[in-house]
Amino acid sequence: MRRNAVPMAEDEKYRKMWSIPAYRDTAPGELIAETFVKVANITKEQKVVDFGCGTGRGSKKIHELTGATMQMVDFSNNCLDSNVTFPLIIADLTKPIAVNGDVGYCTDVMEHIAPENVDTVIKNIMDCVESAFFQISLVHDNMGALIGQHLHLSVFPYAWWSDKFKEYRILWSDQDAINAVFYVKKEI
Secondary structure (H helix, E strand, O other): OOOOOOOOOHHHHHHHHHOOHHHHOOOHHHHOHHHHHHHHOOOOOOEEEEEOOOOOHHHHHHHHHHOOEEEEEEOOOOOOOOOOOOOEEEOOOOOOOOOOOOEEEEEOOHHHOOHHHHHHHHHHHHOOOOEEEEEEEOOOOOOHHHHOOOOOOOOOOHHHHHHHOOOOEEEEEEEOOOEEEEEEEOOO
């Protein structure tokens, strides 16, 4: 971030980012959709809630692969690609979310949450679904510089994130040099 960057509200930050075409070039949710479908055994009978859906290409890919019903949730009203038509709820994940489904899908979101809000966001997501798949970047962003802001506020190693899911049962996890991935379920 530039030294004298003006602080910006989170919703304003992302409205600004989504107005920059380069921010849409990659859709992490689209790239890991096949892994999600296999790990979570998604079927057409299920409703998948895409928390922090961004462009919506992840939802579109999941639907194409499975026929599952998709519900998208995002912070910004200008995030979706024009050819994505699933229902979108505008919501702040740090507050309770008025949605429910069978399985949650949350990619390239948690690292954007301030550390003091991470536990709340996980709880809010898990209050909406029985299980959820999280892909979390472990590295700093480079796109925020376009607007003079940091986007990845919670850049921590895999072990830190694993500890954040201790109240849930981790059914599957993986990591590489840049991402931690978890599929978690409510303890019943």
